[in-house]
Amino acid sequence: NAGVMQNPRHLVRRRGQEARLRCSPMKGHSHVYWYRQLPEEGLKFMVYLQKENIIDESGMPKERFSAEFPKEGPSILRIQQVVRGDSAAYFCASSRGTSGYNEQFFGPGTRLTVL
């Protein structure tokens, strides 16, 4: 029973390049959340997705960032034209998403370094 998988675990990009971060939820989970952790900070919510739908993107920067969760395959967080300020750890969490309380299970994170 694999947990939430994220890859790559570490990603280095130069300014102006694109970063693609992947998240495979736990089996049976149809809801995915992305969070960003800046150095010395707590996690901040970015986006909440269901299969083929964005439910809440209130935490996403308006430019350069996008997310998807297709019917098949992992959820992808895409950052275009990265800047040094994008360097952070990006975590995804998944949940069942049925009614009532649904625990979010976290992946190990992708640590993005922008040179």
Add this chain to the structure above:
Amino acid sequence: AQSVTQLDSQVPVFEEAPVELRCNYSSSVSVYLFWYVQYPNQGLQLLLKYLSGSTLVKGINGFEAEFNKSQTSFHLRKPSVHISDTAEYFCAVTRVGNTPLVFGKGTRLSVIA
């Protein structure tokens, strides 16, 4: 909107001593409360949660927390810490339902031998 304040950014404590990590929250609606632990370069692991019912919640690794609605607090305690408890601890809150978590900035617990 909800917010979480963790009052101490760093807490050093000697091995086998008790510890309390403080967390206060603000919300105008009913909430669920959580404590997560993060070991270096790892993801978050749920320690315990308060959903409803008894205000004293017991979690893994000997931790417990008490929900105090009047003081809007959810402090984490352990009666006797081990070296292996050295980690970052995050308090989090969410509205009832499938909503994103709002995290505090974290408290770094350092257990000294």
